[in-house]
Amino acid sequence: MNILVCIKQVPGSSEVKVDPDTGLLIRDGDNVKMNPYDLFALETALRLKKEKGGEITVLSMGPQAAKAVIEEAFAMGADHGALLSDRRFGGADVLATSYALSQGIKALGDFDLILCGKQTTDGDTAQVGPEISEYLEIPAVANVTKIREVTDETMTVEMDMPNQLEVVEVAFPCLLTVEKDIYQPRLPSYVLKKATADRKIPIYSLDDMDDQDENNYGLSGSPTQVKKIFPPETNTTQTMLEGTAEEQAKKLTTTLADLKLI
């Protein structure tokens, strides 16, 4: 089975703050890591490979430094990797990111299965996986909590639905986004890290894409624009709910209802 896993480099901690005066993101620039949700996708790929054979390719998009997450994937057992890196991809929103990734996937070859993590810890949208599947015109199943069976033509998975789990059989090629905790991700192996230290990571730029229209990438290809970022209001107020037990209970019930917790 030929599997592609999308991975992203994200800030080492999501404990970023916005400077209330300048509106700038304050974050530790050099502390980065692989998006924790992508580890579940990669682990899923590694288990499938162990069971069914085949090869795993990881694809990332970002600055040259994002090679680190591809090397990390090698140390976990991925076979190949590629990085989409081009200033013209910069400032991409979900749509432009998904488009560039789908173009990158097409440039890399044919895959039976594309795996994505549920979301990233920086963007938090959970939208890139489904959008890639649209551009690749393949079926997609999101919120996969379990893989039941894999045959040559199909795989059967459990999908988390609002009130139930649906057991879905999907034909290859397809895209799955997997839930957190589908499998406990393994740690990178020192042995593999050493063995893959010299493995080449090809860099793909816009010139390697099938669609070379700059307007479909980066900021130009992004319908959404961030007008402003600001820190969240924190709930620091304290309210005393006083009175008799009955009055207190009434006040609390009203409060909970106002908070939509009832």
Added chain:
Amino acid sequence: MARLKVHQDKIDDPEALVAVCPFGSMSVKDGNVVIDDSCRMCLNCVNTGPKGAVEFIVEKKKKPLKKERWQGVAVYVAQVDGEIHPVTYELIGKAKELAGKLHQPVYALLIGSQVQAAAKELQHYGIDKIFVYDDPKLARFAIEPYTAVFERFIKQNKPNSILVGATTVGRQLAPRVAARMRTGLTADTTILDMDAKSTDLSQIRPAFGGNIIAHIVTPNNRPQMATVRYKVMDAAPRQEEISGEIVEKKINEKKLVSNEKIIDIIPKPAEQSIESADVLVAAGRGVKSKAELDQLKELANLLGGQLAGTRPLVENGWIDVRQQIGLSGRTVRPKLIICVGISGAIQFIAGMDNADNIVAINNDPKATIFKSAHYCLVGDQSDIIPQLIADIKARKGE
């Protein structure tokens, strides 16, 4: 293509300009300021750097968008087997408000099989047009046919904005539709507003795990799409009288082909772990009897949550170690935690102080727990809890 051009002659202090970039994408090379490919186009250098030092250049060759052709605010009706998910009513409430500012209609898009009753129910919520795509092939959600129907709806009706509930279905359907329409989609918005003049939807959402809030617009594309989580917006009230038109639509069978097959529908395993619960009722040493503990369990059930507790309750065998909150137990971050008879030892506080809403009930006004609580009830829990259970039941109409 949009790009940034650095005008070196307008820079007095290169290092100062470099420091402005929140992503560390600028550096000084051979005395010139350069931008590398980690640039996120946040435009901070343009806006806060020395005037004119960095220029934002947009070379447009797209046709200008005729925004006035896109009218109305649509709501995707989340339903399973004809049962409407309550997030739908919240979206309708918001859609009416947004459409009201534009003096445009509110639409509902209902996709499913044998959903006539659901369509009729929607007529109680003041929607102008309810578009119904009813076909046995649409009985259960499948990404390809649902996207095809959605696409057809958009092309025929050209709504200005579309709101989709961030249910497990909405979170995969909305992005697929947005990609097909090549338009913007903002996930998990918490505040939505409409600018009557530009007809742009103002979308506010948290990012970075809630540590940052972003204000997002989709100025040059239509429809504008946003997903909204359940229990964020206020639901539209149900009216006795019926209004709005049900528009039955047909779609070509060929469009309803799916490469996915639903083999089985199984119940979800009950959520066991307190870490993933939205609501927790936590019991402490002040809970003196099994009967009181049972009441708290009932309260937790009423609120759709789980029972948790502190270490002494684990030690006397009343709760399982897996329900223990604290440094030596589990760390939780629920939307609501009600702490009953808990003094507030640091071991416990450290395990829960990131909860969105902390309620403390304790008869000792000096209990440390009150320092961390948002809502404080000083009093005897054995008086307050039964009353609270009765009130919540009454409100839920049980």
Added chain:
Amino acid sequence: MAYKTFTKEDYTAILDLINDNDRVLYQDAIQEEYGHDELGGTESLPDVVVLAASTADVSKVMTYAYENNIPVTARGAGTGLVGACVPIEHGILIDISKMDQILELDEDNLTLTVQPGVLLMTIGDYTAEHDLFFPPDPGEKSATIAGNIATNAGGMRAVKYGVTRDFVRELEVVLPTGKVVTFGGKVVKNSSGLDLKDLIIGSEGILGIITKAVLKLLPAPKKVISLLVPFPTLRQAIDTVPEIVRSENVPIAIEFMEQDVILDAEEYLGKKFPDHSADAYLLLRFDGNTDEEVEKAYQPVADLCLKQGAVDVFISDTQEREDSIWKARSAFLEAIKGSTTDMDELDTVVPRSKVNEMVAYFPEVSKEQGIRIKSFGHAGDGNLHAYMLKDDLSEAEFQKRMTKTMELVYEKAHNLGGLVSGEHGIGYAKKRYLKETMDPVNLELMRGIKKTFDPKNILNPNKVFDV
């Protein structure tokens, strides 16, 4: 020695001294937790609890107790495991946990001055904000600093940095007479007479009550990564430890763990450990200022482990990965507790070269005595934690088998050149084992010191050794 029976008049007198109703607990107001510590094997309630707010409070109460011959016990967060803070003779319990202020950070001398009730986690958070750190790292982060000093707590960074004793510069102590004295100073070197500060460290509250401490800090390392090293057998794992210790770049921690304890922790936390395929693991932790520096430090050690037969070497370099390993490691005690009905613990320490012999002895004695034993611990410093589990045994049978097992294990440790306790202390629970394994001359010297400090034997009587 007979103590004065505590009366209502004593209560009134102490209340007068403290002059705050909320801080003097009497009779029904005394919560039952004041009668035991974390492990709870030793139980005895005080007659009165004083929540001290200042050194003066402690001194006043101590003076009163001295004049009236009433026993006094000091208590911090009550996270001890050997009953050291349990008032065996009842009397007055001085709870110092409300004296929880950080008094001064001296960035020139790299010292932190704290009140005794400051929690270890508070110190951790506070120093982290200033890019500094206090290296001693016991698992129990909600313990007070005074409790840590009183037991000379070790923790998981001892291999590289040492123990609490190595990071205390100065102590303010209230003596059993009520007198307030200062031992040590904000100095790096000290050759000025007998080191009384070092006598207080590890004295488990029998010589004086710590009311202020000046701690030594270090600049905080910016990067920390762990290596989880699976081995086919525990023996191979432990045999590798001396090799690692001899290597140039010493890890901050060397822990060993076996598969069954990992499985217990998975069950307890409801979370999977990153790997549980091997029988035994070494867990190594390295720190430094950059990724490159840490990588350079661990590489030779990783190669060494592979040479010694390790299956692989797994790298934990992110918060999530560290959490998945160390949260489980921190939960071992609770997890083992959760797997049985009751238990007691052993905290022996042996020379590093003897760790293997000691570890091999646990299954042996477990089989022989018919009692389940689980162990894990600080392989790098020879401090082994073993837990004897009650399971389905009757209380009497459990006590019988456990006592016998303890005797055998302590004897074994003694024969290997080890000691009764590495970091938990002797307290009340381990008194007889200290007596059985310690040279009588040493014990006599200890008694003499106790007598000099506390002629009336009113401060934490019946602890560590009998006078």
